[in-house]
């Protein structure tokens with residue numbers, strides 16, 4: 001993934017951004033869940049505080065009235081009723097607060113995950129083609145599926161565990177201070193030790209998290225690649241080899257995941273150890289003080305109970321540090337991905353493009369896929385061509401010459417690096433992107449069908465199209481008959497199931513899609529080259545109907561399909577080397593004539609009849 005500022009963002013800025021982009025909209029629930037977490041934390045400490053009067057009142061047989069938190073006072077004889085009742089009341093309140101807080105935080109956390117996922121997808125689908133092509137799709141998939149959840153975990157743990165445990169810790173320390181402040185000072189000596197443990201494990205988790213995320217990305221890519229290439233894998237008997245390759249990725253990922261899980265798991269017991277060292281110190285000191293009668297048994301019991309609770313809270317906070325480390329690493333990655341601005345953007349003052357016929361002109365267009373600074377050689381060099389409304393213009397030439405690249409420039413999949421493409425005299429880059437693409441229909445060699453009904457696939461570019469419009473388009477595309485012969489007609493699902501459709505049928509659905517769109521510019525990319533003769537005749541006839549009245553720019557490898565074009569441009573090594581009608585170019589005896597000769601079946605010198 002490309003590095004952006006977000007990936008090295010300091011923690012404060014990261015938190016500020018999480019707050020601004022995701023949390024601030026849920027202020028109400030957030031504040032409420034923090035409040036509930038605080039109540040849970042305080043009530044946990046309160047439960048422990050009850051130990052003191054409980055032990056003193058129930059076991060030591062004192063006669064002095066007993067006070068609970070200075071709120072209720074009752075005679076020692078009633079302790080057996082009041083104390084259990086108080087414990088129960090506090091416990092129920094604590095449970096309710098904890099449940100409420102968990103419910104709020106879960107909803108909030110998952111809402112945020114969904115929010116991140118949708119935004120990520122939005123960024124992905126709007127990203128420049130150049131970027132999408134240069135990055136493994138697995139990276140996007142693992143970000144959407146996994147990274148977003150790591151952020152949620154950090155957030156949930158952050159808001160809930162942190163608030164709750166920190167408050168438990170503070171309340172417990174305060175209560176402890178009331179019981180015996182000197183002893184509390186002894187306890188506080190443990191804090192720097194725990195901080196040290198936390199830092200150490202936090203660093204390890206962070207490192208493991210980065211490694212695990214990269215490998216999750218690799219794993220997603222490997223899985224998708226294998227599914228895409230399943231035919232090749234089978235025909236070449238490479239199942240075992242692929243299994244081994246994926247096995248290696250899994251093993252690498254596992255190593256990081258185990259390291260991370262270990263760091264997380266070891267942090268708890270290590271901070272426990274510190275806590276027990278403190279307990280031991282407290283025992284020694286408290287024992288000594290109890291002997292001199294400065295501490296009651298109840299006080300001591302409550303103190304030790306609180307100490308253990310403090311240890312527990314500390315342990316949770318320790319875990320938290322590692323979960324946070326993972327979450328922030330994921331957040332940095334996510335923001336990194338979200339922050340890459342597409343380079344192909346609409347100008348702020350972009351002009352609308354009115355519906356109607358359009359003339360396309362390429363004026364000395366140059367283009368390179370990679371910037372010259374990165375050693376990118378130009379793919380197109382001073383290409384000039386024009387297509388008037390109603391005209392069909394063909395691009396022919398040797399493989400790799402730049403024909404597909406020319407087509408990609410029209411919908412601004414890429415922007416020219418020199419010269420200009422104009423529609424009705426206006427530079428593409430000055431037009432509204434939506435309007436521009438609305439004016440172009442594209443029929444490619446391998447039409448893509450979504451896993452949706454045939455009707456919806458045909459209406460993809462015009463979601464409001466009526467059934468009549470869809471059927472009319474299908475008739476014009478010579479697709480109506482085979483569609484109605486399908487089990488559910490227009491409601492048959494294509495896409496995954498569409499694999500059952502033949503190449504020609506898919507092609508005709510794509511043509512029907514273009515008919516429905518009814519755009520004034522038509523781009524055809526070798527639309528008939530993969531078909532058998534009969535299918536080709538049907539598709540060819542449909543295409544000819546489609547081309548009528550539009551400005552058509554088509555790529556064809558087979559010259560038979562371009563014979564009737566108004567003009568043919570021969571593209572070689574990124575340049576227009578010849579231009580003219582079929583007859584003129586054949587007569588010229590240059591590259592086109594040579595290609596035509598190569599393609600005539602009998603190898604005879606080409607003339608209009610044999611090429612056809």
Ligand SMILES: Nc1ncnc2c1ncn2[C@@H]1O[C@H](COP(=O)(O)OP(=O)(O)OP(=O)(O)O)[C@@H](O)[C@H]1O
Nearest residue numbers: 133369370379397398399400401402403404405406
């Ligand atoms: N996404 C890309 N990134 C970098 N280089 C590319 C990309 N797409 C194409 N190229 C390069 O640009 C040149 C022109 O390719 P293009 O696909 O436009 O040729 P073409 O004439 O359509 O070829 P063919 O007839 O084989 O489809 C080739 O050298 C190709 O390697």
